Amino acid sequence: MGNLKPGSTYIYERVDNTVFRREAGQTEREVVGYDHRTSDGRPLHEHLIEDKLWGEIRRTAKTNITLQVELDRVIMLYHLINEDKSNTPHHPV
Numbered sequence: 001m002g003n004l005k006p007g008s009t010y011i012y013e014r015v016d017n018t019v020f021r022r023e024a025g026q027t028e029r030e031v032v033g034y035d036h037r038t039s040d041g042r043p044l045h046e047h048l049i050e051d052k053l054w055g056e057i058r059r060t061a062k063t064n065i066t067l068q069v070e071l072d073r074v075i076m077l078y079h080l081i082n083e084d085k086s087n088t089p090h091h092p093v
Contacts, residue, residue, distance in 0.1 A: 004010070009024040017037060022029035036044040061068040 005023070010021050011024055012032070013020045013022070013029065014035060017035045018031055019033040019035060020029040021032045038044055038047050057067070057071065061071045
């Protein structure tokens with residue numbers, strides 16, 4: 001954004017994953033960025049925030065036995081669900 005004109009008003013527009021900028025009253029626009037999305041369609045920054053949260057949960061669990069027990073249960077459930085999706089019947093426990 002180094003080429004902004006002092007006193008000008010800019011309009012930012014998004015088309016698909018591309019962000020454009022144009023000066024108010026003008027039709028010509030320029031690419032100023034991209035909205036990076038991951039395979040599930042969410043913005044990359046949401047994944048980064050979620051990863052940070054899980055990191056904080058794992059670090060806290062090292063000193064909080066209750067949280068560690070629950071985290072171990074979630075990990076066990078995850079492994080059970082993904083063990084053999086095609087042949088393993090599942091039911092609520």
